[in-house]
Amino acid sequence: DQQVxxxxxxxxxxxGRISILNCDYTNSMxxxxxxxxxxxxxxxTFLISISSIKDKNEDGRFTVFLNKSAKHLxxxxxxxxxxxxxxxxxxxxxxxxxxxxxxxxxxxxxxTVLP
Amino acid sequence: xxxVIQSPRHEVTEMGQEVTLRCKPISxxxxxxxYRQTMMRGLELLIYFNNNVPIDDSGMPEDRFSAKMPNAxxxxxxxxxxxxxxxxxxxxxxxxxxxxxxxFGEGSWLTVV
Numbered sequence: 001d002q003q004v005x006x007x008x009x010x011x012x013x014x015x016g017r018i019s020i021l022n023c024d025y026t027n028s029m030x031x032x033x034x035x036x037x038x039x040x041x042x043x044x045t046f047l048i049s050i051s052s053i054k055d056k057n058e059d060g061r062f063t064v065f066l067n068k069s070a071k072h073l074x075x076x077x078x079x080x081x082x083x084x085x086x087x088x089x090x091x092x093x094x095x096x097x098x099x100x101x102x103x104x105x106x107x108x109x110x111x112t113v114l115p
Numbered sequence: 116x117x118x119v120i121q122s123p124r125h126e127v128t129e130m131g132q133e134v135t136l137r138c139k140p141i142s143x144x145x146x147x148x149x150y151r152q153t154m155m156r157g158l159e160l161l162i163y164f165n166n167n168v169p170i171d172d173s174g175m176p177e178d179r180f181s182a183k184m185p186n187a188x189x190x191x192x193x194x195x196x197x198x199x200x201x202x203x204x205x206x207x208x209x210x211x212x213x214x215x216x217x218x219f220g221e222g223s224w225l226t227v228v
Contacts, residue, residue: 034216043119046216046217049215049216093215103160105159106157108158
């Protein structure tokens with residue numbers, strides 16, 4: 001039972017164009033969402049996040065949009081650069097019974113930015 | 116600033132051997148997480164600790180897996196005996212208690228032959 005889904009395993013975009021990565025979730029208890037980027041042979045690194053009380057958060061070339069009613073979020077990268085080529089993980093956070101936040105990850109989308 | 120430090124980075128071992136993976140969280144962080152990444156299951160949480168206490172180990176696949184956190188700056192994940200299906204990348208991550216963002220180490224790449 002995947003609570004966080006990234007239905008596109010891969011995405012190719014031309015340099016300079018917009019990259020849009022999508023993520024859907026099912027658990028309405030999630031109240032914080034994050035995107036992580038992962039290069040080969042490295043650990044995931046935090047990229048950007050959004051609280052459920054917002055519908056948009058922007059950081060430089062990266063913008064995350066949240067549609068709570070649709071349980072959908074997306075990451076926009078504009079303009080895309082070859083260095084953005086990586087696997088992008090969507091993650092959702094909720095408080096657990098153990099009084100801690102627990103992250104649930106999607107399966108990842110491999111973004112390739114073509115020069 | 117030192118991030119999450121994991122060792123070994125790479126481990127190749129024979130089936131049946133004991134494997135111990137080590138993690139040093141970011142100083143000051145009091146929540147620690149062990150994740151496993153495989154092609155089939157993606158990133159899955161194995162266990163997490165708050166203030167050195169294991170809170171949820173429901174992700175630990177079998178009794179062959181165990182984790183300890185004897186102090187705030189050190190944790191181990193042990194597999195005994197190891198099996199080829201345990202081959203994966205094991206990530207340690209840490210955060211402030213209740214923090215929204217967790218920070219990952221570079222991973223320990225385990226191959227069991």
